[in-house]
Amino acid sequence: MTTTSNASERPLRADAARNREKILAAAATVFAARGLDVVFDDIAVAADVGVATVYRRFPDKDSLVWALFENAIDEIADLVRHANEMANSWDGFVWFLEEALGRLCANRGLREVIMGAPYAEERMMAAKTRLVPAMMALVERAQRDGFLRPDVVEADIPVLELMISSLSGGANDVAPDLWRRYLRIMLDGLMTERRAPSTLPPSPPEAVVIEAIRASRCGSASRTSESSPVAPEVPTS
Amino acid sequence: MTTTSNASERPLRADAARNREKILAAAATVFAARGLDVVFDDIAVAADVGVATVYRRFPDKDSLVWALFENAIDEIADLVRHANEMANSWDGFVWFLEEALGRLCANRGLREVIMGAPYAEERMMAAKTRLVPAMMALVERAQRDGFLRPDVVEADIPVLELMISSLSGGANDVAPDLWRRYLRIMLDGLMTERRAPSTLPPSPPEAVVIEAIRASRCGSASRTSESSPVAPEVPTS
DNA sequence: AGTTAAGTGGAACGACCTACTCCAGATATC
DNA sequence: GATATCTGGAGTAGGTCGTTCCACTTAACT
Numbered sequence: 241m242t243t244t245s246n247a248s249e250r251p252l253r254a255d256a257a258r259n260r261e262k263i264l265a266a267a268a269t270v271f272a273a274r275g276l277d278v279v280f281d282d283i284a285v286a287a288d289v290g291v292a293t294v295y296r297r298f299p300d301k302d303s304l305v306w307a308l309f310e311n312a313i314d315e316i317a318d319l320v321r322h323a324n325e326m327a328n329s330w331d332g333f334v335w336f337l338e339e340a341l342g343r344l345c346a347n348r349g350l351r352e353v354i355m356g357a358p359y360a361e362e363r364m365m366a367a368k369t370r371l372v373p374a375m376m377a378l379v380e381r382a383q384r385d386g387f388l389r390p391d392v393v394e395a396d397i398p399v400l401e402l403m404i405s406s407l408s409g410g411a412n413d414v415a416p417d418l419w420r421r422y423l424r425i426m427l428d429g430l431m432t433e434r435r436a437p438s439t440l441p442p443s444p445p446e447a448v449v450i451e452a453i454r455a456s457r458c459g460s461a462s463r464t465s466e467s468s469p470v471a472p473e474v475p476t477s
Numbered sequence: 478m479t480t481t482s483n484a485s486e487r488p489l490r491a492d493a494a495r496n497r498e499k500i501l502a503a504a505a506t507v508f509a510a511r512g513l514d515v516v517f518d519d520i521a522v523a524a525d526v527g528v529a530t531v532y533r534r535f536p537d538k539d540s541l542v543w544a545l546f547e548n549a550i551d552e553i554a555d556l557v558r559h560a561n562e563m564a565n566s567w568d569g570f571v572w573f574l575e576e577a578l579g580r581l582c583a584n585r586g587l588r589e590v591i592m593g594a595p596y597a598e599e600r601m602m603a604a605k606t607r608l609v610p611a612m613m614a615l616v617e618r619a620q621r622d623g624f625l626r627p628d629v630v631e632a633d634i635p636v637l638e639l640m641i642s643s644l645s646g647g648a649n650d651v652a653p654d655l656w657r658r659y660l661r662i663m664l665d666g667l668m669t670e671r672r673a674p675s676t677l678p679p680s681p682p683e684a685v686v687i688e689a690i691r692a693s694r695c696g697s698a699s700r701t702s703e704s705s706p707v708a709p710e711v712p713t714s
Numbered sequence: 715a716g717t718t719a720a721g722t723g724g725a726a727c728g729a730c731c732t733a734c735t736c737c738a739g740a741t742a743t744c
Numbered sequence: 745g746a747t748a749t750c751t752g753g754a755g756t757a758g759g760t761c762g763t764t765c766c767a768c769t770t771a772a773c774t
Contacts, residue, residue, distance in 0.1 A: 253720055253771060279761060290723035295763070356688075393681040396658075399644060402690065403659060406643035407636060421633075422640060429666030444630040451593075453639065490742060490749055516732060527752035532734070 260297050262287045267304055271349030276305060276357050306360040309353045313367035316340055316354075320374040330387035333378060334427060338420075341401060345408035345419045355402055389432050400426060407453050415449045417442045497534050499524045504541055508586030513542060513594050543597040546590045550604035553577055553591075557611040567624035570615060571664060575657075578638060582645035582656045592639055626669050637663060644690050652686045654679045 252260070266287030270278050280301075284291045298304040319339050326332035344351045353364055375394045382388035404419050404426065411418045420441045428438055489497070503524035507515050517538075521528040535541040556576050563569035581588045590601055612631045619625035641656050641663065648655045657678045665675055 255771065256721060259721085280763090281761085284723095291762090292724075292764080293722060296721080300762095389677075391677045391681075395682045395684070395687060398687060399655075399659065399682055399690070400662075403640045403644055407640055418636075422636065425637075425663060425666040427666065429662040429664065433671055440626075440628045444628075445632045445636055447632070450632060450635060453636070492742065493750060496751085517734090518732085521752095528733095529735075529753075530751060533750080 256297075259287070259289050259293055262289060263294055263297055263304075264308060268308055268349075271305075271308065272347040275348040276301070276352045276359055302360050305349075305353060305357075306363060309350060309360070309364075312343075312350055312354065313364065313371060316343075317371050317374060320371065320378055324374065324378055324381065329378075329381040329385045330431065333382040333388060336378060337397075337401070337423060337427070341404055341419055341423060344401060344405040346412070346416065348408075348412075351405050351408075355398075355405075387431055389430060392430060411445075411449055411453050414452045415442065415445065418445060418449060421445075493534075496524070496526050496530055499526060500531055500534055500541075501545060505545055505586075508542075508545065509584040512585040513538070513589045513596055539597050542586075542590060542594075543600060546587060546597070546601070549580075549587055549591065550601065550608060553580075554608050554611060557608065557615055561611065561615055561618065566615075566618040566622045567668065570619040570625060573615060574634075574638070574660060574664070578641055578656055578660060581638060581642040583649070583653065585645075585649075588642050588645075592635075592642075624668055626667060629667060648682075648686055648690050648693075651689045652679065652682065655682060655686060658682075 263283065267283045270283055270286050274282075280294050281291050283304075284294045287294070294304075298307065319336050323332035323336035323339075326335060344354065353359060354368070356364070372394060375397055379388065379392060379394050379397065383390050383392070404422055407422070408416075408419050421444070424438060424440050428434060500520065504520045507520055507523050511519075517531050518528050520541075521531045524531070531541075535544065556573050560569035560573035560576075563572060581591065590596060591605070593601070609631060612634055616625065616629060616631050616634065620627050620629070641659055644659070645653075645656050658681070661675060661677050665671060
């Protein structure tokens, strides 16, 4: 799925290349489940290699993060582009938010890099600014067609994404689609007038769900199993 | 403002009582600005006493947190009660959210305890469940009057509060009212139909603001001044 | 098959950080 | 002025995290 060994630099021995992939896969899982603030040791045991191997392949977390999430922004850029090509501009707007949030909510690491975690910062930032024009187009098109309220600006979008994705992570395990409920509310607040009488998609949050969200919000009792299997990249439709 | 020495247990020497108050005041400031995850040492220097004094008065963080935020929930209960007594149920609903979020966004520590930080957990939890009926009444009244969409439940309220207050903390210094913008959007999505053509209150987020939110979201470059003066309790109208 | 360069694991190290205590000296109280 | 109370801040013990070192294994090439 991710970069096979870059042939331009040096051949990298067969087993080493294999290990590199194991590390990347393990890191993807661990990052997705627990965010970027995990120690190299955890990645090593998840990949079933020694720590030194991880360090040898990826001298710092920046390079590992970058190797994993280099394409993430471009994928989002593709989403925006595709959304801009949809016939109905509001449908495009909604579709983009659903797709982006699906990814962001399912992958805590992705959320953190995109929201500005201090890891591959400059590179991520650069990639992000490249995305702004397309986002502006998306917003303005929906506004021009009279769907999206005119007092919204492009800069609101990441903030909205940040807010909505902030409750996932804890709710992931117990109610992975909860974010859709609040996205629906936000969308109803974002459009110029209610068109159809929309209903909130996932069932209202149970007490358990709220509890899970809370528990995640602070490093309290989360030291049960370190091999929590989590959907790796694109689990939402 | 906060508990003067509890006369029922033991008189506590004059200087000791004075120090206790200094500690509470300092902790309030520090907690509000940097959340509950501060070391006792920081509170001690802010209070201008030794660490031992802090430990002597408050053996663990739970007792300090509880001493500071014991009334917080009751204050919120008062808000709900007052909101329920307002003539217009929708206005009451909106007023409550504004008041509650104003407090939550201005005080990071408050936000953390209420949202379930692992400190005075059981006690806070107990206090919170006592609040549920009034919240249900608030929601149901607004629904009965046809203002609030019927598919919202009481459990949605804390989630909404959590989401909206999640972006404050970083934005506090640079745009302390930004949350109002997104509350407006959420409210427009929560009501059954748009009544007046509402406009989003605070100006759209500048790049600086977004940057500040991001920076706060991860402990990166936040080691400048530890004496950041922050509004202590109830700064929003 | 043997030589060699590349790769490996995991113990070990040092630089933090954080919670908490100890006690000689200061201070209120009567 | 006697004494019980309180104080500060140095000191400790314990934990975490990033990183390296080196005796050993393994692939690659002849």
